[in-house]
Amino acid sequence: MTPTFAVSLDALSGWRTTLARRLDEASRFLADHELVDAQAAAQVAALRERLGNEKLVVAFVAEFSRGKSELINAIFFADTGRRVLPATPGRTTMCPVELAWDADEPASLMLLPIETRLDGLSLGELRPQRRAWTVRELQVDDPEKLSQALQEVTRTRFVSQDQARALGFWDDDQPDDNPPLDDAGRVEVPAWRHALINYPHPMLKQGLVVLDTPGLNAIGAEPELTLSLLPTAHATVFILGADTGVTKSDLGVWRDHLSAHAPARFVVLNKIDALLDPLATVEQVDAQIAAQCVETARTLGVGLDRVFPLSARQALAARVSGDERALRRSRLPALEAALGAQLLPQRRQVLEQTVLGGAQQLETHVARRLGDSRRQLAEQMLELRGLRGKSGAKLRLMLQRVDAETAEFEQCTVRLQALRVVHSRMLKDALVGLSSDRLREEVAQMQTQMNASLLNLGAKKAFIAMCARLRKLLDDAQQRSAEIREMLGASFIKLNSEFGFSLLMTQAPELERFSAELGLIESSYVQYLGLTQALRLSQPRFMEQFRRMLVSKLRVVFENASAELELWNKATSSQVDSQLRERRRNFRRRRESLERVQAAASDLELRIAELEAQDERLHGFLRRSHELLEALREHARAGPVAGSDLISLRMPLADEAEPSHVPLRRALA
Ligand SMILES: Nc1nc2c(ncn2[C@@H]2O[C@H](COP(=O)(O)OP(=O)(O)OP(=O)(O)O)[C@@H](O)[C@H]2O)c(=O)[nH]1
Ligand SMILES: [Mg+2]
Structure with missing residues (x-):
């Protein structure tokens, strides 16, 4: 049997938890033994953060009253034994509702008042501003009270026509779409702009985020x-009513909002129970459902395997009463299985690649660090072994040699200084095109072009032109980082051969990923600009909101690209610093051991034995780091297993199997 969505999600989350634990074990070992520098530690922390906070967003989209809220109830809330989200006739969801779980916050309903639209701040900007939200604590163990509290998402208010216009719910140019007026000439508008439900549901705890939306064709969305x-959701479920078929407004929602996100779209033909007919046989009804699915797939231009006929209402009732047969008849399990089969492998692959890449980087880092130390130990041992039976005069000569070598080595500092100057200038040049100032300039230029065109009809063109300029900026940065890599690579080869460094050039960061993100933003906004809604851009308030949102999205892309470039450069130059430090320490050590041997000849054998023990210990560190990181990689490659027992996967903890608990520096002391 195909595992249900819940079971697959469980497996994914169990896998992630184990990966995070293995990573913790490995990174604890590396930190305890000082095997990573600050840069590598930051990389580990970033990987850990991703494993812990990975979210999976599923959005439910449809015209009014197709059964979005009911379907969410059936999939997620049946265990409360009742209908939690309002989904009865007349209880329309008035604002987008996001369901998620953040363990640092109490279970709560957070509501953003609709008036916040007047300030022009975007939702993204308002999210962290707690004061802007109305917060209600939720009593999760009392389903009755819970469902009562959640009725709030259906709340409306009556405002004057002018207020409605200012809030974006009234458009004089599109009178047909305007909401009806009451006797006093007032307009009914949503009371809230957005709702966040923080609820400790097992699936939400595992990083799932569910988005319920109000009917999208509504003016003022x-x-x-x-x-x-919607464009960033990992899957979108589009819902139609079997009783209504694909209506013109359904098609509008589909075309305007969903047609661009092909890979993760699911179409639900809901309310198949409404097709039951006392005068028809079961087979006849089934044939009618099948015919409707074919018709729907054809109209929307999707594969038939993407269309799921079901009854959310029957599924909810069946789950509440624990009736397995009725649940199967509702046909909800097929949708859940498909959601699981689509989403989880995709997530798994992304996480697996991230973990494998991260573990590999760490291992290279550790091997290099330990390799350097061991090489230096070997040199010292060689030198000391050569001293066996040597006279005092010979020892003095060797001391002089160490001093001479030290002085020769120190000449590299001038070269390193020059390298640093060139490197930081090149880096600055590479980063300037990714700066927020530059981004603002580009957006301002686009806006000037948009404003110059009549009724913003040239908006799309100006936007596409700006995206092309931004892509060029990313390409330039990539080109410059390739130049930096070339310059550093050549310098490293020289430094290695002249001064005995073991500097290693790593791959320059790939900025193509950010170009792809830019492409995603471009396609979703182009779609928006192409809509009849684009006319709304001629209203200054919408234009301002559009600009802010665009800038905040683009800023994330550019900031991340810039951070990645900077991190790579830092990691590369910190390699130079740490090797320089290590080499100096090594010269000091060589001098000290010669001095000690000079003081007492008996110390020589003791010192050699000490060095051998140190080397043995370092070798143990290397072996153990490899084991720990290999265990992490192996688990990443194995992927999630449905119903796996986490305990049985348990590896011995770092302290149980490790050779000794000594940091690298002390191991070398
Ligand atoms: N017969 C039948 N009715 C259903 C089914 N699913 C939902 N409904 C009813 O359809 C109406 C709308 O359901 P909702 O879940 O509120 O729909 P929605 O898409 O969330 O609607 P809005 O919030 O208004 O956008 C309610 O009266 C539900 O009881 C179903 O499978 N069969
Ligand atoms: Mg609803």
Whole structure:
């Protein structure tokens, strides 16, 4: 049997937890023994953060009343024994509702008042501003109270026409789409702009985020929802009513918001229970459902395997009463299985690659660090062994040689200084194109072009032109980082041969990933600009909101690209610093051991034995780091296993099997 979505999600999350634990074990060992520098430690921390906070967003999108909320109830909340999200006639979800779990916060409902639209701040900017939100604690163990509290997402208010216009719910140019007026001439608008439900549901605890949306064709839909939340969702479930078929407005929602995100779209033909007909046989009804699925797939241009006929209402009722047969009849399990089969392998692959790459980098880092230390130990041993039976005069000569070699080595500092100057200038040049100032300039230029065109009809063109300029900036940065790599590579070869460094050039960061992200933003915004809604951009308030949202999205891409470039450069130059430090320490050590041997000849054998023991210990560190990182990689490659027992996968903890608990520096003391 195909595992259900919940079981697959469970397996994924169990896998992630184990990966995080293995990474913790490895990184604890590396830190305890000082086998990583600050840069590598930062990389470990970033990887750890990703493993812990990975989110999986599933959005439910449809016209009004197709059964989005009911379907979410059936998939996620049936265990409460009742309907939790409002989904009965007349209880329309008025604002986007995000369900997630953040263990650092109490279970709560956070509501953003609709008036916040007037300030022009985007949802992204308002998210961290707690004061902007109305917070209600949720009583999760009382389903009745819980469901009562959540009724809040259906709340509306009546405002004057002018206020409605200012809030974006009234458009004089599109009178047909405007909401009806009450007797006093007032307009009914949503009370809230966005709702966040922090709820300790097992699936939400595992990093799932569920997005319930209000009917999208409605005038006044939040641009942030269509431009930011939907395009970044990992899967989108589009819902139709079997009783209504694909209506014109359903098609509008599909075309405007979903047609661009092909790989993770699911189409649900809900309410198949409404097709039951006392005068028809079961087979006849089934044939009718099948025919409707074919028709739907054809109209929307998706594969038939993407269309899922079901009844959310029956599924919820069946789950609440624990009736397995009725649940199968509702046909919900097929959708859940498909969601699991689509999403989880994709997530798994991303995480696996991240972990494998991270572990490999760490291992290279550790091997290099330990390799350097061991090489230096070997040199010292060779030198001391050569002293066996040597006279005092010979010892003095050797001391002089160490001093001469030290002086010769110190000449590298001038060269390193010059290298640093060139490197930092090149880096600065590479980063300037990714700066936020530069980004702002580009957006400002786009805006000037948009404003110059009549009714913003040239908006799309100006936007596409700006994206092309931004892509060029990313390409330039990539080109410059290749130049940096070339320059450093050539210098490293010289430094290695002239001064005995073992500097290693790593791959320059790939900025293509950021170009791809830019492409994603471009395609979702182009879609938006192409809509009839684009006319709304002629309203200054919407234009401002659009600009802010765009800038905040682009800033993330550029900041990440710039951070990655900087990190790589830092890691590369910190390699030089740490080797320089290590080499100096080594010269000092050589001098000290010669001095000690000079003081008492009997110390010689003792010192040699000490060095041998140190080397043995370092070898043990190397072996153990390899074991720990290999265990991490192996687990990453194995992937999630449904129903796996985490305990049985347990590796011995670092302290149980490790040769000794001594940091690298002390091991060498
Ligand atoms: N017969 C039948 N009715 C259903 C089914 N699913 C939902 N409904 C009903 O359809 C109506 C709308 O359901 P909701 O879940 O509120 O729909 P929605 O898409 O969230 O609607 P909005 O929040 O208004 O956008 C409610 O009266 C539900 O009880 C179903 O599978 N069969
Ligand atoms: Mg709803």
